[in-house]
Amino acid sequence: MSYVTVTDLHKTYAGFPILERVNLSVEKGTFVSIVGASGCGKSTFLRLLLAQERPTRGEITIDGQPPALEPNRDRGIVFQRYSVFGHMTVRENLIAAEALGATVWGVLPSRARRKAAEDVADAALERIGLAHMGKAYPASLSGGMQQRLAIAQSLIAKPRILLLDEPFGALDPGTRASMHDFLLEIKAEWDMTVFMVTHDLSEGFKLGDRVLVFDKVRWDPHEPHAYGATVTYDFDARNGGIPFQSLSIETVEEITV
Ligand SMILES: Nc1ncnc2c1ncn2[C@@H]1O[C@H](COP(=O)(O)OP(=O)(O)OP(=O)(O)O)[C@@H](O)[C@H]1O
Ligand SMILES: [Mg+2]
Structure with missing residues (x-):
């Protein structure tokens, strides 16, 4: 059953779309890694899950409810800074x-x-x-x-949901591996649902049950800020990285027209 559900999510800043048409269904206890180019809206997505930002359009529910506006035990976060x-x-x-x-x-x-x-x-x-x-x-x-x-x-x-924004960036490889182990132990112990942004693809696949790629499916070279990013790939990291959901060509065409 879906625990975190994102439906037709859009986020626009000052008229510029950052995220568009994000749809996602995540079961409880899943570790979701998020990768994507710098500036594509990954941290924005975490802030939306945290209810620090409101969607411009669309909806997020956690266990059937909108994310609580006040910080509470439900969500913990480690930010980039x-x-x-x-x-x-x-x-x-x-x-x-x-x-x-x-x-x-x-x-x-x-x-x-x-x-x-x-x-x-x-x-x-x-x-x-x-x-x-x-x-x-x-x-x-x-x-x-x-x-x-x-x-x-x-x-x-x-927290029931842990949001991690590039949490291991400043660590040397040995310390990083030991913090990975610590994270996985605690996650298993408390059946946490985790969303982790990383720029390290191998880290994303090592820790994640799923690896989401945020990218733009529409691109206008004359207007680079005209379109937002969405989830373009959703890899099953526990099954050799086989995509179990990615945008089909038909979907891309439907979005593009
Ligand atoms: N509060 C805000 N007001 C206006 N624009 C914003 C705001 N927050 C983010 N943006 C813009 O939204 C876009 C996405 O930013 P975001 O920080 O989510 O990207 P990111 O994918 O996390 O990038 P990085 O990998 O560099 O951390 C950027 O163009 C950024 O300038
Ligand atoms: Mg960021």
């Missing part, structure tokens, strides 16, 4: 994230609750190789360390 709370230490950032995702908040006595959050935070610090930096403030971390912290923060908040 990752963000953590600068006034909290690394460890406090993780404790705060765990508290956000806790389902038993208020049931346990507060001291036991605090201890549980600390244990999760300490395990995560260990897992991302930052156990020695727990008392440091984010500003003193390297870019890659801040990125690892931001990823860990969104993972331990256990």
Whole structure:
């Protein structure tokens, strides 16, 4: 059954179409990788899923409802420019994230609750190789360390839908592989639905169950901004990358006329 459903989605900025006719049906627990040229609207698509932007036309539903306007536990996000709370230490950032995702908040006595959050935070610090930096403030971390912290923060908040915008860009190959493993473990544990934008096709296929390609099907060389992008390929990454849905020539012709 479809969990995230996108129907005839259009997004226009200042009269310029960015996305057009995006249709998508994603089952719960699916890992969706998104690739596409710079500026084609991938981050815009994530912001639409996050309800930070409203569609110009069309509709998005999550579990049958429009995405909530207020940030809540439903969706976690790691943006291209990752963000953590600068006034909290690394460890406090993780404790705060765990508290956000806790389902038993208020049931346990507060001291036991605090201890549980600390244990999760300490395990995560260990897992991302930052156990020695727990008392440091984010500003003193390297870019890659801040990125690892931001990823860990969104993972331990256990959102139902995790939105990742080029989350692994600043990481060296070894750290990147270990963060991949961490992401897949937590995703499996909480049956998260994940949308991840990446410029690395092999990463998209390694992590994704599906790989979507955003591109323009209409192009006017005299008016390069006349048309928006849509999903041109939808690969089944678990089946040798066989496209199970792509725009047929007939569809392209129908859109083009
Ligand atoms: N708030 C906004 N107002 C006006 N135009 C915007 C806004 N946000 C994005 N755009 C434009 O929409 C287009 C798509 O931007 P977006 O950031 O979604 O691309 P992207 O696919 O994520 O690119 P990249 O791979 O470089 O991150 C760009 O042309 C951008 O300038
Ligand atoms: Mg982007």
